Amino acid sequence: MTKAEIQLVRSLADKRARTEHGLFVAEGAKLIGELCASHLRIRKIFALEGVFEGPATETVTPREMERLTLLKTPNNSLALVEIPHSTLRISDLAGRLTLALDNVQNPGNMGTIIRLADWFGIRDIVCSEETADCFNPKVVQATMGAILRVRVHYVDLPHRLAQAAAAGIPVYGTFLEGENIYESPLTPDGILVMGNEGRGIGPDAARTVNRKLLIPPYPADRRGSESLNVAMATGIVCAEFRRRALRPAIG
């Protein structure tokens, strides 16, 4: 393990370096095992003795692993992985449910949402450029491997949503003035826009939403300062879309 390698790995805590090198870091044998079986390309693995073997693997000591790790607690292995290139056409959005994130900032929320998307069989997440980076080490670990199955795209979100809406794809979003989701018609396909933790969906993205939804509190007339975390709201809305799709007769 060279000094340059240590510097490279540690630099990948920052998005700028990840973009420059086209690499991100994944830690732990379970995640790296899933990576090896995925379409992603591993550049190099650093592992404690006996954890991984192969031409791209270098055995390191626990002390060296402590110098490499981007997490609070070092793992038994760490991989340098190539950031996949993804393209998304508007036609890819037709006929299925897609998530769109407008400036979600918290890496924990980002990781939870990617994991949720995987659970609900959502293949793509379209994000505004300001949304938390999905290759941030905290996000990668929080997704528990879902990052290998769900594709995350960073785009000019309002522009892309406007194109989708113009192509006849329903664009949903949650708003305080939205219609009770349980009384709204929901299509099995469409784009579901979720917004920033503090400010919600920004005005440019909001203009493209043609179906405004609300998750009702309980009891329905309760007023208060309570709010749902954005990841939780995403889960509850996705569950309702999937419930309808599984039981179309009940709507």
Added chain:
Amino acid sequence: MTKAEIQLVRSLADKRARTEHGLFVAEGAKLIGELCASHLRIRKIFALEGVFEGPATETVTPREMERLTLLKTPNNSLALVEIPHSTLRISDLAGRLTLALDNVQNPGNMGTIIRLADWFGIRDIVCSEETADCFNPKVVQATMGAILRVRVHYVDLPHRLAQAAAAGIPVYGTFLEGENIYESPLTPDGILVMGNEGRGIGPDAARTVNRKLLIPPYPADRRGSESLNVAMATGIVCAEFRRRALRPAIG
């Protein structure tokens, strides 16, 4: 501010000291403001100049606040609050929805679940003794004030659940072999048991569950290693209970 006070505050990071002194710590003007308006009793407030005034308030410098805080970043105020004494009778559980947590360990999950309970109008959470302490500083902050409205009880959970089941209260829980929640009858009242992050509901609590539920993946026949985080699963199940209660005609 005395040395003894600093020691006391800092000791309250640990559950043992919280139990011994009957006190917990809340930080930040928004949370402390809500506390002042709640039924909880504040023993003392330490605040930067101009933030709070009153007989139980002591003004401290930013440097002193840094010595007091139990969080990563010090806030503008910190309160010592008396842990409320709560009792819960089986008759309190009749006619409404209650959450039960069997050994949920992660403070972040605990905080999210308390916030969820508040959103869904759930008044009580019954926990096994091993469940994360709701007065852990991380949990208190993560609840965003919901800890003031939702009552959390630590009890011999399997024993209490068995009593409730014997009293005719439906006891629900999520299991891999459960029935699809969207095809199951759900009562507006009952106890919903959620389990540990890794091992799920323990065998003693599981024996008391008389209605086993499953959140189906999508598509319904998808197999994989994916799983839902316990807080997310709690949110999705509570949303379905409340949806049914809001729209009883549709079931």
